[in-house]
Amino acid sequence: MALKDSDVRDATKRAKDYKLADGGGLHLPVRPNGSKLWLMKYRFAGKEKLLSFGHYPEVCLAAALLLRAEAKVCLGAGQGSGRPSRLAKPKMTFEAVARAWHETRIASLNPGHAARLLRRLERDAFPALVDRDLRAITSADVLAMIRVVEACGAFDVSRRIKQHVSQIYRFAIPHGRADQDPAAYLSDLLKPEPRVRHMARVGISELSGVVRAIDTYDGDHNPCRRGP
Incomplete structure (x- = not known):
């Protein structure tokens, strides 16, 4: 635990x-x-x-x-001491730092939300940034990753991913693992969400199901995206 x-x-x-x-x-x-x-x-x-x-x-x-x-x-990387070598200091990957950040959040989050957060990183962020050196990731890299999410129409998730990347960097910077947050200036470049389309009235017999769906929804469901 x-x-x-x-x-x-x-x-x-x-x-x-x-x-x-x-x-x-x-x-x-x-x-x-x-x-x-x-x-x-x-x-x-x-x-x-x-x-x-x-x-x-x-x-x-x-x-x-x-x-x-x-x-x-x-x-x-084969360094048995478990410590960085002066001659061959391994890169701190985005995934390694992201998982450390996520662990600091687990205790303060609902277990279901914590699991969805990690799943979101594994599905949308890690494929693009997983093995990248944290210091080498640029704003363009993060934006390209976000564009893939936007292309599936998951605009709410794209904003969450951008927020997660910033939180990971704010976690890493004070500990000397990164120098700046590449997602800091991307808010104005994110595509706007489409206008809300109001659906038909829900009958009383359907209300409990709708409430449960709302309670578990975090914007991740989209038929063209990977995973649940």
């Missing part, structure tokens, strides 16, 4: 060591003296290893999640 800021902040010292686990090997041992040190357990070349990211609160939960994402990128 994903950790929340409050879980980490409110973890008090006990008579014996205990740990808070987040997933992906990331955990936070809490010592009897109150010390909290971020660690990541992983395996490389068949051997179990441990990587330290620093003490809380100097390293907050969001920073620890980004460091875990960076470590996984390094391991995927």
Whole structure:
């Protein structure tokens, strides 16, 4: 289960060591003296290893999640230390940072909404930006991705995707993983939504079904788009 800021902040010292686990090997041992040190357990070349990211609160939960994402990128590039090499620093991909950002949001969102948000990224953003270096993505790249969504008539989703990209960059920039938000100036370039067409009156027998549909709708359904 994903950790929340409050879980980490409110973890008090006990008579014996205990740990808070987040997933992906990331955990936070809490010592009897109150010390909290971020660690990541992983395996490389068949051997179990441990990587330290620093003490809380100097390293907050969001920073620890980004460091875990960076470590996984390094391991995927064959760097067994899990740390960037001075000679071959791996790129921080959009997907790695986006998934770290999404994990910070899970605790504050309705589970269904959190799942739809991730599905939206996986369907619309990752195919275009998945392996791209976060620093190398341009406004033109983001706009091209949005145009594909607009071409299916999903204008509400195109705005949500643009918003998500900005939120991901605002998450990454303070931690030194990006310098600017390429989606920041795209609002005026998005295509306007078509005028609302009011439908016929709904009968009382159909009302409950309509209410349920409205409650679960987030603009994603379109017959020409991939996935549910």
